[in-house]
Amino acid sequence: MATSTTYTNARLVTPSGIVENGWLRVAGGRIEALGEGPAEGRDLGGAWILPGFIDLHVHGGGGHSAMTSREAIRESVAFHRAHGTTSTLVSLVTAPLERLAEAAGWIADLAEEGLILGGHFEGPFLAHSRCGAQNPAALRAPDRKELRLLLDAGRGTIRQATIAPELVNTNGDTGLDLIRDLVADGVIAAIGHTDATYEQAQAGIEAGARLVTHVFNGMRGLHHREPGPLLAASEHPDVVLEAINDGVHLNDPVVRMLDRLAPGRLAFITDAIDATGIGDGEYLLGAMRVRVADGQARLADSGALAGSTLTMGDAVRRAVRDVGLPIETASRYASAVPARVLGLTDRGTLTPGARADLVFLDEDLRVTEVP
Structure with missing residues (x-):
């Protein structure tokens, strides 16, 4: 017994x-x-x-980047666990296909070991106009064969991929094709780093996308004549919105608005990079040079936001203390909602069993x- x-x-x-x-x-x-x-x-x-936090989107932490090595992923997971994250989906930034395939192999090893839930490709099939801190030189037009190569490298452990649905390749492949292929493979398709209009985002959702990557960031904004991806996603009850609740990527009143617009459908994420827990200084996010000052991570060249230095523990704390959400809601957005996104019925709530x-x-x- x-x-x-x-x-x-x-x-x-x-x-x-x-x-x-x-x-x-x-x-x-x-x-x-x-x-x-x-x-x-x-x-x-x-x-x-509270139930352990589930982070759908994290690139590193504690001085370790997921793009560096298998052991670096292991160390970053340990860092975030100390801050409340008990289940981790490891995110990979845009990079050449061979690098992404290699990192997907590390993720597969650690997922098969039971250390992590699996992996998330944040690229390379993203819009140049909304690439943010993604390496523009490594972005690619949608290609079904290349997507298949990346998924195969992950040996069935890739759980999520971010796609710009409006993209079209000269070979005829489209972002919508990639979304359909992901769904057919049991992978969560997320809309992000996209210049999609409301109608194009709707098409992505109709193709099977069920997640929005760090809402408001890396996408066409909400405008009264051009509503964009956020409003398209808010109208579909099965679509969840990732939110980086660090007070930098989203203003606190915006988080309150999202809670009203899509109640029960926010998933707090960190989008944390290796600088998390280390402090100000210069770092690399994939091939991009990042400068962290006052806890804000930005590209050294352009000043674009480059991930965060957030932990899930801090995201939950500031959701209650700064944003004003009830602790039950903050807990749900850090645990139950991401568990639902991943189809995990064995975690995310304090319930017997x-x-x-x-x-x-x-x-x-x-x-x-x-x-």
Whole structure:
């Protein structure tokens, strides 16, 4: 029989609301039971217990970049776990096909080991006009054979890919073709780094796209005569919007607006780069030189935003303290919604039978422990 551990005197954030003076029992890596009231066990002194965070979009952290090596991915995952991320989808920036294929192999190794959920190709089939910090020299027109090469390199562990749906290749392949191929392969198609109009984004969604990569960033904006991808996505109840809630990529009132526009359909992401947790200085994001100052990562040449230095723990904390969302909503956007995006039914909530991926927060909503 598996040894059990009971945590007591805690505030539990559950799908049905906050349980004050709660207790939660773990056995065999699963949540066995939870409830309210006095119980015997480890007294958490009123700490918050939230389900572990699930990051759909992270490039590195703790001084380690996913584009560098297999071990660098391992180290960056360990860094983010200490800040509450218990499930990670590793993102790769645009690079030559051979480099992407090599990195996809590292991801496959670590996914098969069980360390990560899999990989996300953020490119190379993106719009030059909205490339942001992606290497413009490595961007490619949509090509079904090249997509197949990249997916095969990931050995079935690529879970997500970002596509600009409006792109067309001279060989006849289109961004919509790539979205359909991804969906047929069981991969989540995301719309991002795109200059798509409302109608083109709608076509991408009709082709099967179910995610928007870091909404507002790297895409045509919301305009009263040109509504763009955001409004197209907001009208489809199955489409989830990634949000970088660092106060830089999205202003706090914009996050509140997104919560009203697509309630229950935001997924907090970090889009974190290797500088996260290290501090200001100069770094590389793929082939692009990045300068971090006051915690903001920008391309050294153009000043374009180049990922973030955010952790999921900080994203949740500022969602409550700065944006003004209820902690239950912030928790849902960091755990349950990304779990739903990936089709993971075994995590993302504090419910009996779920994985015991837990995060403890103090009164100030700072991560204190990831047991």
